[in-house]
Amino acid sequence: MKFSVNWLREFVDLPDDIADLLTMAGVEIERIEERGAKIDNVVVAQITASSQHPNADRLSVCEVDDGSGTKRQIVCGAKNYKVGDKVPLALPGAKLPNGLEIKKSKLRGVESEGMLCSPIELGFGEDASGLLILSPDAKIGAPIVDLFPADTILDVEITPNRGDLLSHYGLAREISALTGKKIVGQAHRLPAGDAPALQKKAIKIAAPNECPFFSARKIDNVKIGPSPAWLRAKIESVGIRSINNIVDISNFVMLEFGQPTHAFDADKLKGALNVRMARDGEKFLALDGKTYSLKSNNLVIADQERVVGIGGVMGGEETGVTESTTNVILEAAYFLPASVRRTARNLNLPSDASYRFERGVDPGMVLRASERATELMREIANAKPAKEIQTGGELPANPPDVSFDYEKSDKLLGVTIEPKRVDEILIRFGLTKRKLDGLKPSSSTGEGRLKKEGRRLKAVESNERESIERSARWGVPSHRRDLQRDVDLIEEVVRAYGVGNISGSDRSRFTPSSDADREYNWEAQLRSRLVAAGLLEARTSKLIPRNAPAFSDNAVTLKNPLSEDHVALRPSLISGLLDVLERNVRAGAEKLSIFELGRAFIPPDAKEERHLAILLWGNASAQSDWRTQTNRRLDLFDLKGALDAVVPQLSFRKWSYPDLALAVEVWSGDRKIGFGGQVASTRSTTTGPVFVAELHADLLLDAHEVAKKFRELDRFPSVTRDVAMIVPEKVSHEEIVRVIENPKTPLLESVALFDLFSGGEFASAEKKSLAYRLTYRERSRTLTHEEVNAAHAKIRERLREQLGAELRE
Amino acid sequence: MSHPLEQLRDDALREIDSAPNEQALEAARVKFLGKSGSISSWGEQMKSLSKEEKPIVGKLLNEVRTAVTNAIDARGETFRSQKETESLAKIDISLPGTPNERGSLHPLTQMLDRSIAIFRRMGFALADGPDVEDEWHCFDALNTPPDHPARNEADTFYLPDGRLLRTHTSTVQIRTMTAAPPPIRVIAPGAAYRRDEVDATHGAQFHQIEGLYVDRNVSVADLKGTMEYLMHELFGAETQVRFRPHYFPFTEPSLEIDVKSKALKGGEQWIEVCGSGMVHPAVFEQVNKARGDDAYDPNEWTGFAFGLGMDRLAMILFGVPDIRLFAQNDLRFLRQFA
Structure with a gap:
C-alpha cells in the first residue's frame, strides 16, 4: 500500500529514518518516491x-x-x-x-x-x-x-497478519508505538457526546457467520460534484482515482482509517437493505461494469428485489452514486476475512475493500468511519445526515487476554529484557496490563499503620511484585486480532526492542548421520564419478510440457498448470535432457555429454524415485585436436563406458522401447536397474544419433558398499598371450569371452578385446576379425611358460571347436 | 719415476677427454680396455711378476682400469645427454596441450554442496521428504488456515487426486518431527514449486534448504548465530547480515534475513536471502496430535526453522542475472562453473 508522508504527519511526528525504522520493525518499505516541487523561482x-x-x-x-x-x-x-x-x-x-x-x-x-x-x-x-x-x-x-507541495510516497509491504496497518492512521499508530511519539489530533476518535444513536436490529442479517455487523445511515440532500482540491490531491497522491465527492470521501476514509464504506443511491434501492447469502446463479452487475454469476457461498447485500453489493468486495452498478444522486445510504460493516477472501477469489474480483476485509478490519473503527464519512459529506456535499444509524448484528468483542511470561520471552529471544521495558513496549502497542486477580492495588498501605504491620505488608508486597514480574495478563486492543498467544506478544517485544540488539550465539549439537546423509554422500560420489569421466551435470525442470516428444508416456499431469511448458511431473529425466540437447545444438554445440541425477515421478501415482540419466551426442572430442586426425562420433560404447564409470560390471540385454531405435536393458547382477540405447530419430529433431540411459539410482544405493575392501597386491608376475581369430559375423563378443572363460581355467586372470575389424573382405564374407589379450597369473608363484602354453592351447582349441574360429598364429 | 701403468692411465684419460664424438670414444675404449687393449694386456703380464710385485701392480692395475672405465662412462654420458637435449630442443613447446575434457557440477549443485558442508560443520544432519505432498504436511500442520491465500489453486500446483506439489520444504520439518522425538537438528535440501509466472527471478520450481533445530532453550540468539555463521562462510567474513521481523504462519517471531557485501553483485544493497523464525507453538501442537503424544511440548521445547532460497543464493554468489539460466543448461553456462 502507498502512504503519503504528509498525511502520516497529520497523526504523528516522523523521524528522519522512517524507512529504516519501519523496515527493521517488520514493515518493509519497498519503494520511496519523492513527489512535488522542491524548486524555487x-x-x-x-x-x-x-x-x-x-x-x-x-x-x-x-x-x-x-x-x-x-x-x-x-x-x-x-x-x-x-x-x-x-x-x-x-x-x-x-x-x-x-x-x-x-x-x-x-x-x-x-x-x-x-x-x-x-x-x-x-x-x-x-x-x-x-x-x-x-x-x-x-x-x-x-x-x-x-x-x-512536496511529499514522499512510501510503498509499503504489509504482511497479511497486519490488516491494522492498511491505513494512514494505522501506520501512524505503529510509528507512534515504535518511536514513543504521541498520536496527535483527534480525527480517529468518535466525537464525545455527539455520537449518533444506533437503531439496533433494524437491518436483517441472514448470514451472521459471514457478516456479524452491518450499519447503514441515510444521508439526504447530497450535492454530487467534483471533490475539493485537497481531497482530490490526497487520494490521488496514493494512487486512487478521483470520481466524485461522495465516492472520494468513501475512499478517503478507507485510506485514513482502514475501514471500507460504501454509498448507495438511496432512491434506487427497492426497500430495506439486508445481508444474506446469494442464491446459486443469481446475477449481479458490479461497479466494474461486469456481470457476475453468484454462488450460494457468496455473501451479498440486497434490497427487497435484488443483489446490490457483494459483501466486502464491491457495490452494484445499478445502485451506485451518480451525478443525479441526491440521497445516499452509507454502509459500514464488519465482514469476516474468510468470507470476503473466498468470494473475492471465487469471482476473481479483488478490490481495495476486499483487500482490507480479508486481512481483518478493526471492529472499533467501523462506526467511527461511518461517522467520519458523514462529517465529510456534511462539510463537502452539503448533506443532511439522519440522526440515527440503522444496524444489524453485533460488533465482535475484543480479542481475549493473552498471558505473558517474562522469563519465557527472555529464553525464546536469547536476551534479557527488563520487565519494565517489556511493559513499556506492550503498552505502546496499545495493550493493557491486567491486574492479577486477588491482589489489591499496592498503594493501599497508608500512613498511621503499625510499623510492624507495615513491614509485614512490605514483605508481602514485594512477593506480590515478584509474582507479577514473572508473568502478566494483557488485554489486546480491537485492532490487533493477530495477537493471540504469548509468542505473538514476544514478537512485538522483539520488533520494538530490535533484533539487531540480540547477539548471535554459536550453539551446536553432535548429530548422528541419517539415511538422508548417506544418500547425499552417495549422490555426491555418483556425480563426481561422472564429472571425472568428463560429463557435465544438468538440472532440468521436474515439470515438463504437455506433449513432451519422448519419454513422457502417462506422466502424471497437474490439475491446474499455469503454462504449457510446465504441465506434468516427469516420469523420466530424459525428456528434459533431450530439450537441453536441442537448445545446445541450436546454440552451435558439436558435442554434448551430460547427466542429471534427480527425482522422477512414476505413473500412475507419481511415486518418487531417484534417477540418473545420461545423454551423449556428437563428436567424441569437443574440439578437434592437432594430434588426432579424425574426430569420431560418440556412440553406444561411449554410453556403456560412462555407465561403467558409475557402476562397474553392468550387463546389457536387448530390449525394445518405442522411443528408442536401439534399446537395451541395463542389469546389475540379477536386477534390472535401467535402460538405454539410441533415441529413435522420429523422437528427436537433432541430426546424428543420440544416446541415452536412465538408471533407477535408489537400486544402486542399495548395492553400494560403504567402504572398499583391500585385496593383497600381486607378488608374482603375470604372463600374457594374444589370440587373434576370424569368426562368423554373428558371433558376439560375449559368446567369445564365454568360450574363453568356460570351463574356468584357474590360471586365466583376465580377457581383454584389443582389436576388432569387420570391414573389407571380412564384411563380404560375413566374418570379422578379433584379437584378445589373455592374462595368466598364479597368485602364489611364478608361472612357467609350459603351463601357460598348455592352458592357452586348451582355450584356442575350444574357440576352434565351439565357434569355428580360424585362429591366426 | 712413475710406473708405466700410470703413464698409460694418463694417456688414456687424455685421449678420452679429447674424444670429439662417440665413435672416437668407442675407439679409445677398444684401444685401452678392449680384449687386446693396452690395459687389458697388463693382465697377462701380471703372471710374470714376482710375488712381491704382484699385489702392488695388481692394485695399481685395478685403480687404473676403474679410472679409465669411469672416464669413458662419464664422457659417454656427456655425449648422450647432449644428443638428447639437442633432439628435444626442436620441439615447439608452444603447441597446445592435449585437451582434457573436464566435466562439471551444475552451479546449483555446487551451491547446495557448499551450503550443506557449512551446515554439517555446525552439526546438522540431512533430512528428506517427497515433492508430492498432502495438504496436511504442507499447510495444516504448518499453522496455515484452510482459507489462507497460499492454499489457493492460483498459487499452488495440485494433482488431480488432491495432493499437491509442496510450496516450501517446510514439509520436511513436519515429516522429521512426526518421525522422531526432539532434539532435532536437520537440514533438508530439495525442490519446491509455486504457481508463479516464470520470469528472470521466479521459476515454477525452485530449490531450498530447509533447516530445523528443536532443543531445550533454543532462542532467537541461536538462530542469529547460526545464520550469521552460514552467511559469513558463504559470502565472506566481511558480509553484513541483518534480521528483519516478518510474518510467516509457522514461525513466531518470524525474521527475514538480508545480507550486504561489497563482494556480491548488487554491492551496497541489502539482499533478502532467507526466511526464518522460531517454530510456532501451534506447529508443535499439530505434530503432537499426529504423533499421539506430547513429545514436542511447547513449554519444554523451542526451535528455530529457516528456508534458504538456493537459486537466489546461487544467483547472488555467482552473479547470475536470470534464474532461467539454471534450468536451460546451456553448455556455455555450465562450463563456466567447471
Missing part, C-alpha cells in the same frame, strides 16, 4: 501570445504573463499548449532537479527570459512529451511549490 505563468521562431522551424516564441506586470518573452520547443494555457515558468536563477540552471539567453538569435517546463523537468514522473498544462484556476505568479 518556478511560477505559474499564462501564455498570452505565441508565434513562430524566425530562425527555427521547431521553436516558437511565447509571450507570457508571470504576474509581475511586465510580459516575458520565452522561446519554447513544445507544441502541446494553446494561448491562454497556464504553465510552469522557470525564471532566470531557477535550478531544476535535473541540474539545469536557468539564465537569460538568446536562442537562435531570439532573447528568452526563462523556460517553460514539462513534467519531467520539474521532477514529476516521466512525461517529457510537452509542457505541464496547469489548472485554469492556478493563480498567475504563484510559486509552483504551492500547487505541488
Whole structure:
C-alpha cells in the first residue's frame, strides 16, 4: 500500500529514518518516491501570445504573463499548449532537479527570459512529451511549490497478519508505538457526546457467520460534484482515482482509517437493505461494469428485489452514486476475512475493500468511519445526515487476554529484557496490563499503620511484585486480532526492542548421520564419478510440457498448470535432457555429454524415485585436436563406458522401447536397474544419433558398499598371450569371452578385446576379425611358460571347436 | 719415476677427454680396455711378476682400469645427454596441450554442496521428504488456515487426486518431527514449486534448504548465530547480515534475513536471502496430535526453522542475472562453473 508522508504527519511526528525504522520493525518499505516541487523561482505563468521562431522551424516564441506586470518573452520547443494555457515558468536563477540552471539567453538569435517546463523537468514522473498544462484556476505568479507541495510516497509491504496497518492512521499508530511519539489530533476518535444513536436490529442479517455487523445511515440532500482540491490531491497522491465527492470521501476514509464504506443511491434501492447469502446463479452487475454469476457461498447485500453489493468486495452498478444522486445510504460493516477472501477469489474480483476485509478490519473503527464519512459529506456535499444509524448484528468483542511470561520471552529471544521495558513496549502497542486477580492495588498501605504491620505488608508486597514480574495478563486492543498467544506478544517485544540488539550465539549439537546423509554422500560420489569421466551435470525442470516428444508416456499431469511448458511431473529425466540437447545444438554445440541425477515421478501415482540419466551426442572430442586426425562420433560404447564409470560390471540385454531405435536393458547382477540405447530419430529433431540411459539410482544405493575392501597386491608376475581369430559375423563378443572363460581355467586372470575389424573382405564374407589379450597369473608363484602354453592351447582349441574360429598364429 | 701403468692411465684419460664424438670414444675404449687393449694386456703380464710385485701392480692395475672405465662412462654420458637435449630442443613447446575434457557440477549443485558442508560443520544432519505432498504436511500442520491465500489453486500446483506439489520444504520439518522425538537438528535440501509466472527471478520450481533445530532453550540468539555463521562462510567474513521481523504462519517471531557485501553483485544493497523464525507453538501442537503424544511440548521445547532460497543464493554468489539460466543448461553456462 502507498502512504503519503504528509498525511502520516497529520497523526504523528516522523523521524528522519522512517524507512529504516519501519523496515527493521517488520514493515518493509519497498519503494520511496519523492513527489512535488522542491524548486524555487518556478511560477505559474499564462501564455498570452505565441508565434513562430524566425530562425527555427521547431521553436516558437511565447509571450507570457508571470504576474509581475511586465510580459516575458520565452522561446519554447513544445507544441502541446494553446494561448491562454497556464504553465510552469522557470525564471532566470531557477535550478531544476535535473541540474539545469536557468539564465537569460538568446536562442537562435531570439532573447528568452526563462523556460517553460514539462513534467519531467520539474521532477514529476516521466512525461517529457510537452509542457505541464496547469489548472485554469492556478493563480498567475504563484510559486509552483504551492500547487505541488512536496511529499514522499512510501510503498509499503504489509504482511497479511497486519490488516491494522492498511491505513494512514494505522501506520501512524505503529510509528507512534515504535518511536514513543504521541498520536496527535483527534480525527480517529468518535466525537464525545455527539455520537449518533444506533437503531439496533433494524437491518436483517441472514448470514451472521459471514457478516456479524452491518450499519447503514441515510444521508439526504447530497450535492454530487467534483471533490475539493485537497481531497482530490490526497487520494490521488496514493494512487486512487478521483470520481466524485461522495465516492472520494468513501475512499478517503478507507485510506485514513482502514475501514471500507460504501454509498448507495438511496432512491434506487427497492426497500430495506439486508445481508444474506446469494442464491446459486443469481446475477449481479458490479461497479466494474461486469456481470457476475453468484454462488450460494457468496455473501451479498440486497434490497427487497435484488443483489446490490457483494459483501466486502464491491457495490452494484445499478445502485451506485451518480451525478443525479441526491440521497445516499452509507454502509459500514464488519465482514469476516474468510468470507470476503473466498468470494473475492471465487469471482476473481479483488478490490481495495476486499483487500482490507480479508486481512481483518478493526471492529472499533467501523462506526467511527461511518461517522467520519458523514462529517465529510456534511462539510463537502452539503448533506443532511439522519440522526440515527440503522444496524444489524453485533460488533465482535475484543480479542481475549493473552498471558505473558517474562522469563519465557527472555529464553525464546536469547536476551534479557527488563520487565519494565517489556511493559513499556506492550503498552505502546496499545495493550493493557491486567491486574492479577486477588491482589489489591499496592498503594493501599497508608500512613498511621503499625510499623510492624507495615513491614509485614512490605514483605508481602514485594512477593506480590515478584509474582507479577514473572508473568502478566494483557488485554489486546480491537485492532490487533493477530495477537493471540504469548509468542505473538514476544514478537512485538522483539520488533520494538530490535533484533539487531540480540547477539548471535554459536550453539551446536553432535548429530548422528541419517539415511538422508548417506544418500547425499552417495549422490555426491555418483556425480563426481561422472564429472571425472568428463560429463557435465544438468538440472532440468521436474515439470515438463504437455506433449513432451519422448519419454513422457502417462506422466502424471497437474490439475491446474499455469503454462504449457510446465504441465506434468516427469516420469523420466530424459525428456528434459533431450530439450537441453536441442537448445545446445541450436546454440552451435558439436558435442554434448551430460547427466542429471534427480527425482522422477512414476505413473500412475507419481511415486518418487531417484534417477540418473545420461545423454551423449556428437563428436567424441569437443574440439578437434592437432594430434588426432579424425574426430569420431560418440556412440553406444561411449554410453556403456560412462555407465561403467558409475557402476562397474553392468550387463546389457536387448530390449525394445518405442522411443528408442536401439534399446537395451541395463542389469546389475540379477536386477534390472535401467535402460538405454539410441533415441529413435522420429523422437528427436537433432541430426546424428543420440544416446541415452536412465538408471533407477535408489537400486544402486542399495548395492553400494560403504567402504572398499583391500585385496593383497600381486607378488608374482603375470604372463600374457594374444589370440587373434576370424569368426562368423554373428558371433558376439560375449559368446567369445564365454568360450574363453568356460570351463574356468584357474590360471586365466583376465580377457581383454584389443582389436576388432569387420570391414573389407571380412564384411563380404560375413566374418570379422578379433584379437584378445589373455592374462595368466598364479597368485602364489611364478608361472612357467609350459603351463601357460598348455592352458592357452586348451582355450584356442575350444574357440576352434565351439565357434569355428580360424585362429591366426 | 712413475710406473708405466700410470703413464698409460694418463694417456688414456687424455685421449678420452679429447674424444670429439662417440665413435672416437668407442675407439679409445677398444684401444685401452678392449680384449687386446693396452690395459687389458697388463693382465697377462701380471703372471710374470714376482710375488712381491704382484699385489702392488695388481692394485695399481685395478685403480687404473676403474679410472679409465669411469672416464669413458662419464664422457659417454656427456655425449648422450647432449644428443638428447639437442633432439628435444626442436620441439615447439608452444603447441597446445592435449585437451582434457573436464566435466562439471551444475552451479546449483555446487551451491547446495557448499551450503550443506557449512551446515554439517555446525552439526546438522540431512533430512528428506517427497515433492508430492498432502495438504496436511504442507499447510495444516504448518499453522496455515484452510482459507489462507497460499492454499489457493492460483498459487499452488495440485494433482488431480488432491495432493499437491509442496510450496516450501517446510514439509520436511513436519515429516522429521512426526518421525522422531526432539532434539532435532536437520537440514533438508530439495525442490519446491509455486504457481508463479516464470520470469528472470521466479521459476515454477525452485530449490531450498530447509533447516530445523528443536532443543531445550533454543532462542532467537541461536538462530542469529547460526545464520550469521552460514552467511559469513558463504559470502565472506566481511558480509553484513541483518534480521528483519516478518510474518510467516509457522514461525513466531518470524525474521527475514538480508545480507550486504561489497563482494556480491548488487554491492551496497541489502539482499533478502532467507526466511526464518522460531517454530510456532501451534506447529508443535499439530505434530503432537499426529504423533499421539506430547513429545514436542511447547513449554519444554523451542526451535528455530529457516528456508534458504538456493537459486537466489546461487544467483547472488555467482552473479547470475536470470534464474532461467539454471534450468536451460546451456553448455556455455555450465562450463563456466567447471
